[in-house]
Amino acid sequence: xxxxxxxxxxxxxxxxxxxxxxxxxxxxxxxxxxxxxxxxxxxxxxxxxxxxxxxxxxxxxxxxxxxxxxxxxxxxxxxxxxxxxxxxxxxxxxxxxxxxxxxxxxxxxxxxxxxxxxxxxxxxxxxxxxxxxxxxxxxxxxxxxx
Numbered sequence: 001x002x003x004x005x006x007x008x009x010x011x012x013x014x015x016x017x018x019x020x021x022x023x024x025x026x027x028x029x030x031x032x033x034x035x036x037x038x039x040x041x042x043x044x045x046x047x048x049x050x051x052x053x054x055x056x057x058x059x060x061x062x063x064x065x066x067x068x069x070x071x072x073x074x075x076x077x078x079x080x081x082x083x084x085x086x087x088x089x090x091x092x093x094x095x096x097x098x099x100x101x102x103x104x105x106x107x108x109x110x111x112x113x114x115x116x117x118x119x120x121x122x123x124x125x126x127x128x129x130x131x132x133x134x135x136x137x138x139x140x141x142x143x144x145x146x
Contacts, residue, residue, distance in 0.1 A: 041066045041077060043066050043067070043104055043105065044106050044107055044108070045104050045106070045133050045134045046107040046133050046134070047107070047133065047134045047135065047136045048134070048136065049136050051133050051134070054102065054130050056100065056102075057130060057132060062100075063075075063076075063092050063093060064102045064103075065085070065089070065102070065117060065121060066103075066105070067103070067106060067109045068106050068109065069106040069107075069108040069109050071109065071110060073085060073117060075089065075092075082120060085120040085121070086121070086123045086124045087124075089101060089120070089121055089126065093124065093125065093126065099125065099126055099127040099128070100127060100128040100130060101128075101129055102129075102131075103117065103118065103130070104132040105117075105131075
């Protein structure tokens with residue numbers, strides 16, 4: 001007389017609870033880390049129809065200058081005054097073979113402020129100045145052509 005349960009065979013049901021736990025932990029980690037990965041200051045850049053890809057601007061050692069809509073100037077993540085820009089950019093590119101600086105400007109920044117920043121960057125001995133823009137989304141492109 002056996003009072004215990006009888007085994008019917010091996011159960012092939014997948015236990016999804018551990019997988020869901022791992023996925024939720026990974027989701028939280030990525031949500032926390034992703035904002036930290038952003039290099040420099042985020043600005044609402046001007047949109048163009050046919051921008052060229054500049055993959056060198058995403059490199060770790062790229063010199064990126066940003067102009068915000070209220071006229072503040074950032075070298076990487078550090079805010080600085082326009083008087084210090086030429087000296088700091090010059091120091092950053094002094095020992096580099098590729099003396100390229102990338103400028104990203106907010107689309108609502110004052111034009112004269114952007115021109116002043118370009119002049120200061122050129123005064124630092126920069127060989128090339130790359131202007132970073134965003135691509136116009138396909139929907140906006142189609143609507144503007146109508």
